[in-house]
Amino acid sequence: MEVKARAPGKIILAGEHAVVHGSTAVAASVDLYTTASVRLPSSSDKDDTVKLQMKDLALEFLWPTSRIKEALGGFVGSISTPTPCPADCLKLMASLVEDQNIPEAKIELASGVSAFLWLYSSILGFVPVDVTITSELPLGSGLGSSAAFCVALSAALLALSGSVDVDRERRGWMAYKEDDLVLLNKWAFEGEKIIHGKPSGIDNTVSTYGSMIKFRSGNLTLIKSNMPLKMLITNTKVGRNTKALVAGVAERTIRHPDAMNSVFKAVDSVSKEVSILIQSLVDDDVSLTANEEKLAELMEMNQGLLQSMGVSHATIETVLRTTLKYKLVSKLTGAGGGGCVLTLLPNLLSEIVVDKVIAELELCGFECFIAGIGGRGAEILFGDSS
Template sequence: MSESSFFVSAPGKVIIFGEHSAVYGKPAIAAALSLRAYLLITPSKDVNTLKLDFPDIGLSHSWNKNDIPWEEIRSHVKLVDGRPQITEELIPEIVDNLGSVLSNLNSTLHYTACLCFLYLYTQLCNKDIPGMSFCIRSTLPIGAGLGSSASTAVCLATSLAILGDQVERPSYGMNEKSTKKESTDLDFIDSWSLMGEKCFHGNPSGIDNAVATHGGAVMFQRMSNPAQPSVRTTMRNFPPIKLLLTNTKVPRSTAELVGGVSRVNSEYPKTSSSILDAMEHLSTNAYQIMVRPFFGKEERKTLRELVNINHGLLVALGVSHPSLEKVKIISDTWKLGATKLTGAGGGGCAITLVDDDVTEEVIEKGIAEFEKEGFDTFETSLGGKGVGALAYSDVPEELRERIFSPEVFCAYSDRLEIENALSTDNLTGWRFW
């Protein structure tokens, strides 16, 4: 194993306030999850080989670095103070030039992941950097509206920015608060991960990657005038809160649900506008509580009350589902905490902000009942750190060979094995910006 090996990790996200009302220009709040993506970077045996493994989607692909049309691609990259300049959209000429090294991928998902990787690699790195192997694993359910693609894009952008000497290595420990109000390195990672998200989703909001990069929570608001940029306010030091995340595994169409709210808004404009205005006030109240420097028991209690109110407003808009109501009934029966749907609704996931005095025994009984209904429930936390890195030298010597082994990492069988080995809580060497 080599000292140039390192890990990068970034969290998923949940929307805690303001789903659907955000479509109508109201503020919404998303927060980081302790469920994360992990990316291991190790030197390739051949200095000319680039390798990308993503076992969770069955992807393993490699390239000869010399087959990449570097000159054509770099002719479209503008540098500002030595850093590649971000663009509003993907540069079509670069996407076109990458076509020659992506043509043998026959899965749309694999093509998209490889496009994201190479699009970022060719701009953040250069052809003189020795070949590296990248293996990414996610403890986030994929396709559940929890920002799994954004956490992947943030991991890729961060690792490539480190390899290309575009950012400094992080220095803050897990329990240290950043003293910087702004971090140009994090802003750089955030911007480039958005380009990676555009490979996955075309026109993402930028919220998922902002939360995965900065951690904590983010309040965002789309302006009614499309020419005006969205407003984003990060709450980086929002402390972790115990959370249950329950995936009903009921598929839903976001477009249909948004369309249903639009119909309600057209047919009952006065009623609908009152609900949307209430959601706006609720998000604003939540933000004022979440930015308090001393966030304690009273603040958590108020947030849980707002969570219950927000769920009721979403039910009134018609976006709940029997499976989500079942989650809420079980949670209320066991007095686990405050539960609401998260995301588009109509199935998908629900979150429960756990009460301070709930015992682990009661939580386990509640989870057992969720599982009887066929749901997947994760004990996790809301808020906490954003993207971080784990250097080879920051891991105890006796653990290095196992921790930084691509074979071991790629072979972890499930989320729990990954978290037990690599969790930012279990390994003290993780550093953050």
């Protein structure tokens, strides 16, 4: 029996980092997906291993099922009550990951493999399984690859476990039922904790539900943009790690609590304004342009506040300067420190200008693309149809 699940990446329009400290943030899914295929070997199959393949990274991990059970068996609880991985269990998982000799250049993946071990053991128990992961998302670039990985994996494992209400006879991609989305999102959050340390939950939530969300302290509001939003995404290709950047902001907050709390409060106001603005009705080009100008100004303010949190980077500043030459406003998205930058492309902007700005950014060694925003969330597929 085989099930596939896919989950989208995301952009954060406003509020990253501050959302970890209780501020509002606004995020949207992007049409770039991570897919997890999970296959249970047939009963005649003698193979007693857990196999994890990361296809695009050309990596394969193998463990005897008994080895995982011996290490983690005492820690897993009930599928219906997602629980954090205890610190002692994290240590045991680290040794299971060490056994696999991940090449030094790809060592960042170790946290993803640990998240896999926790989600697999907790959701499926200790049965032989063959898992393949593929992704259209750049890893560690601010587009939420860690959350998409946890959501896709949890969605496939839950569907196989029989603990969610899915129609196994149905062909084609299908969404989870509303109640099951809550359970899926909770499990993905537990995986994201292993990768991020202290995540806000916004990334796994938008990857689970898709569309566009306003998020604050674990609570989501689905929102619908009435503004046709077009964003250029520039990947600076500077690798960074969300866990370290989130920890850096927390340390700065300990050193300067009053100043940082004022910054988080300002971000909260910016995000709330962004949320109201994108939902407001526009009936002609004049009001659309006026709203785009307001959104650009809010993005500029958010970027300034992110700079004061210490999460910008020389390459991000280069993108800001380059796009500003064309009167276009940009902000980092995700954890910053490199990674991806968003540039608002006004709807009436000529294609010639878009091509010019992309050409100039690419000359700096960056990669540019325009992704669809606000589409579907997690989906599953039984059998081989696509």
